[in-house]
Amino acid sequence: MQLPADVIEDRIENWPVARLATSRSDGRPSQVPVVFARASGWLWSPVDGKPKAERELARVRNVLREPRVSLLLDEYEPDWTRLWWLRIDGEARVVRARPETDPEVAEAVEALRAKYPQYSRVPVLRDPPTLLAIRVEWISSWCAGLDAVSPAGARS
């Protein structure tokens, strides 16, 4: 069965992690776990603030060439009656701007800091931050049954 609409909303708002799939130049899919927050009608995922290694650049490079991406939210549990997943097909753009000069980025950074208290302790948002902004185009979902749809807040 599909996830109920209110559970989909709850997961997109509150689930702490997604797996981002992008396409490489040779068409091969690539994946990386990401954090994300919703703001201004977009999903915002920061590109890591540490000195940029190949993997961060790859994610950005892939999106600049092929903006169509996939975000997968799910939770593995040994009890398979509780399994669920939620997949977002979206279009991503790369945003590099300072919160002080870009209200949209200010809102995104605020949403990320509100969702992830970790940002108060680790310098993950660079100056200026690089963010992927993902527009949700299509949502697919599945769950094994109603056991899977307890609120995310209770378990995350």
Added chain:
Amino acid sequence: MQLPADVIEDRIENWPVARLATSRSDGRPSQVPVVFARASGWLWSPVDGKPKAERELARVRNVLREPRVSLLLDEYEPDWTRLWWLRIDGEARVVRARPETDPEVAEAVEALRAKYPQYSRVPVLRDPPTLLAIRVEWISSWCAGLDAVSPAGARS
């Protein structure tokens, strides 16, 4: 830093879930969480044994057209010093055969049943089972630090 080689081995052997990325006909990436087990030098991931819905067919269709796939293993933790991920670039093939007539499939099914006691209770392996067999071509990994590399068995 990268994951140490013995941790990579441990995760591939014991981690219970991976996210599989395939490419759709229009080049768009797609993702789904999968279980998998290693046998005969391949990673085997069963395609769900329930009456086939669109999502299972999509996964198989994608692989038949474009065998290059990605498997992502990772664990989200609120303590970001413990984060790690492990990405496998591989080539997949679709295998439909009975364990009684195909020794390779017999080994794969045995490995899946050994790794997942759930298969004794839920009829997930069809007759004949449909499996994706994935050949590991390249492994990339990352971890935030040594805190991330405690044995998987202690936490899965």
